[in-house]
Amino acid sequence: QMLDLHTCTQCGRCDRVCPAWKTDKPLSPQQLTVDLRDRLNSPPDSDIPLLGETIEDETIWSCTTCGACESACPVMIEYVDKIIGLRQGLVLTEDRYPKEFISAFKSLETQSNPWGFPNASRSNWAKDLGVPIWDKTQPTEYLYFVGCNGSFDTRGKKITEAVVKTLRDAGVDFSILGNDEGCTGDPARRAGNEYLYDMLASKNAQTFKEKGVRKVVTHCPHCFNSLKNEYPEFGSQLEVIHHSELLQKLIQDGKVI
Numbered sequence: 001q002m003l004d005l006h007t008c009t010q011c012g013r014c015d016r017v018c019p020a021w022k023t024d025k026p027l028s029p030q031q032l033t034v035d036l037r038d039r040l041n042s043p044p045d046s047d048i049p050l051l052g053e054t055i056e057d058e059t060i061w062s063c064t065t066c067g068a069c070e071s072a073c074p075v076m077i078e079y080v081d082k083i084i085g086l087r088q089g090l091v092l093t094e095d096r097y098p099k100e101f102i103s104a105f106k107s108l109e110t111q112s113n114p115w116g117f118p119n120a121s122r123s124n125w126a127k128d129l130g131v132p133i134w135d136k137t138q139p140t141e142y143l144y145f146v147g148c149n150g151s152f153d154t155r156g157k158k159i160t161e162a163v164v165k166t167l168r169d170a171g172v173d174f175s176i177l178g179n180d181e182g183c184t185g186d187p188a189r190r191a192g193n194e195y196l197y198d199m200l201a202s203k204n205a206q207t208f209k210e211k212g213v214r215k216v217v218t219h220c221p222h223c224f225n226s227l228k229n230e231y232p233e234f235g236s237q238l239e240v241i242h243h244s245e246l247l248q249k250l251i252q253d254g255k256v257i
């Protein structure tokens, strides 16, 4: 990360693709790099705080963690990990974060979703559809990991129902965890609450292990990224496929027309 800061050519490509910068938020990824580099080169006994002075809180919270800057950067500078690290400093060390996070963190901790819906109602969407619950003695080929949005949000549930219908029409063998599913923890990690992320991810990883889950399909891009790229840290060696990839394969095989 320190080498990253000295590698920047200040070409501005990151700014040109950054949705925060384009919508007048106080975040220029290029300037962030320059400010962090200058800070790194400043005398080690500088008493100017990094958080809140060198880098304003608003700058840190303006990032959507989309990664567009990383894709555009010709020298492959990474931003998201640095910004998440700065957020961890604000949340876990400084105890300073947007007030909206207070209820979201509490809901994630107590109900395993960011909105505070009772976790016991997570699979209510599936009741009338008769979607089977994962049975470790008779596992299906895929576990369909629905995610919080697909379980609780009105529009999200319509997506879930459409995915269920399509998978069924194509003859895919799948089931869901029902109320044993929990938030992947992605919102907590992106918000800098690594402690909460660890708690949520550990619980899901334990569930996968106990139930013998191996192959997962999900329509949620956040769940996909988390389960595929971050859950190996928790011992989950899952084969994770996005529903669009599975549908593409089913179309190629002539199972979806």
Ligand code: SF4
Residues within 6 Å of the ligand: 007, 008, 009, 010, 011, 012, 013, 014, 015, 029, 030, 033, 072, 073, 074, 075, 076, 077
């Ligand atoms: S795109 Fe990369 S090299 Fe160019 S200004 Fe941004 S961080 Fe620096």
Ligand code: SF4
Residues within 6 Å of the ligand: 014, 017, 018, 019, 020, 021, 027, 029, 062, 063, 064, 065, 066, 067, 068, 069, 070, 079, 080
């Ligand atoms: S990851 Fe953050 S800094 Fe990079 S383009 Fe997206 S919003 Fe901007």
